[in-house]
């Protein structure tokens with residue numbers, strides 16, 4: 195795994211961060227509503243971590259604690275390629291492990307080949323392909339999900355996990 199940059203610091207999301215959290219989520223996902231596996235989260239209401247480089251906000255991760263493990267709901271680096279995503283992921287992994295979670299898991303989508311590479315390089319395994327799940331989310335939960343990204347029809351969910359316990 196790429197070493198985390200010493201310049202990146204991570205802290206839990208605080209109540210004062212609401213404007214920043216909403217701006218980051220809005221910039222990446224259109225608004226704070228995030229659809230996955232038939233669930234619509236308001237990610238601004240979720241616990242999370244903020245990454246900073248110096249005084250600047252550099253990224254955000256939000257997560258949900260469920261019966262079947264901790265789910266990374268959103269991960270966004272504002273400053274890319276400087277270890278922000280890696281540091282955020284390591285932080286939530288450590289917290290989930292400390293809490294005794296069985297696994298850390300997440301959903302990404304079939305267009306997001308960069309995320310698929312990023313997560314697999316960081317120990318995540320592809321455990322399911324939910325065919326048509328994005329199409330269903332668009333129809334039932336979030337009509338603003340784009341039809342395509344980079345010319346790739348946006349249709350399916352990929353579920354990846356990292357086991358934290360044997």
Ligand SMILES: CC(C)(COP(=O)(O)OP(=O)(O)OC[C@H]1O[C@@H](n2cnc3c(N)ncnc32)[C@H](O)[C@@H]1OP(=O)(O)O)[C@@H](O)C(=O)NCCC(=O)NCCS
Pocket residue numbers: 195196197198199200222268269270271272273274275276277278279280281300301302306308309311312315
């Ligand atoms: C996927 C995403 C979160 C990765 O975040 P990131 O901060 O760019 O990731 P990192 O910097 O930790 O690692 C990416 C690359 O940067 C480089 N890098 C990492 N740390 C570095 C450092 N300290 N110095 C220099 N380069 C570094 C590495 O080349 C690394 O690539 P690798 O996988 O070959 O090791 C980011 O691209 C993003 O926000 N994408 C859009 C939203 C998204 O798709 N989110 C995930 C969907 S669920």
